[in-house]
Amino acid sequence: MSRSKLDPPCVGWERDLPAPNDSPGVLEAFGDPPNHRNEIYLEFPRASFMWRGIWVIGGLVCVAASASLAGLLTYMYISRNYFPPAGIGLTALATIAVLVCIGGGSIRQDISCPLDEPIRFNRLRRKVYVYRFHYRWGRPFNSALWYVKPEVYDWDDLRAEVYQIYVPTVAYNSGVNIAVVKPGTNQVIDRFFFGHGLVPANYWKMAIAFMQSGPDALPKFDRPPRDWNNEDPGINLARRFAPKVKWPEAMDVESRTAP
Template structure:
């Protein structure tokens, strides 16, 4: 069953309903023909699913070029005005040009880093024997687009029993307006419903429910409970991305050696 009143404190932004907890049977049957990607890998020990917060690489890099152009134009117009009139513009005009320059430069750097530095995949591993979940996460901070420490990849480890899945729907700035539906995973303090962390799991509620069902089937019954996928797993690190500059520049997935070994092996 899906929980129709929030289980967690606090529920995710745009919360619609909670999915079945790790100890309950899945609420839906995963259909390979509907899922966008088959599991990256599955054996008796662990299941790895693809997970990316960005739907498409390549848009942000062109948006950043446009924003950089806007920042340069603001400076050019300001200097052209001064050279033409021989005097400085009014305070209000100067403030407007300064704000335009700063926000355009700020936004351009943010969009560039989000598109170029975000890994090609941010997989999540479910280790059935350790009952642990390993999440390859890309962290970023829009308030500090120039920071090196606030941006980068870290692998987070959680207990399987402490995960909770939530279906969410928020209004997003799209071409014609509309709702963005996702499934997020929350991490709760053991034995409580208090959320201590939360991260993106899948785009689309239907997709997210099915991927969550895959994880539940694997952790509860093993790899034999998973459906058969006709398509081979996608090789995220070695795919051909000739015409997508952002995908070419995006870093490959590289797990830390100790956590890579731990996440793939039994205790």
């Protein structure tokens, strides 16, 4: 049975992907094309949340349910001069609070997450720039816990892992995480999400090929890159209100240029 090289492995670890200096293996042109590629840097799209727009609807349903329950309790107390026994009343109030938190977290998650969370691989600097969105789903009303903080990592300190987690009554949730290791070791000091499904594993292998051999080593896609910031969101409320990607100016310049 294979074991992870990393200490510790990610939750649901299934296998390690090639390391930065390993052979990338077979590359395929599937998934969204890279946002950008040239001799200096390669940028891939990276999204924390799938099926955006559904969370807004689910959140509104939760908020509506909590409002209905609160309205019923208010009506019973004011119009009927009746309030349920303490145990039932406290349960109802706790249910309202939980529904508000779930609803608020779902709505905020959908509209606060940037339209894209790109990752840039700068071949000449051997650096990786990650547009990271941080959030605390259980605390939707604390703005200090919901923010974008781009990070910079050394390419040689990154490792990728495929994970698979079983979600009861639903299916297996699979994807790829990227681990940041202490230089010269396999000790993990940080991790961030790379993507859902099989596409990010192919992206990772493409990143290795690019960092080793340049853009000519990448497969050709039959369609142009997606314009995440400027595409028509249609009736999708999440995409309509979500913030655009805006790199810090200095990091934007550094990530796109040679040393």
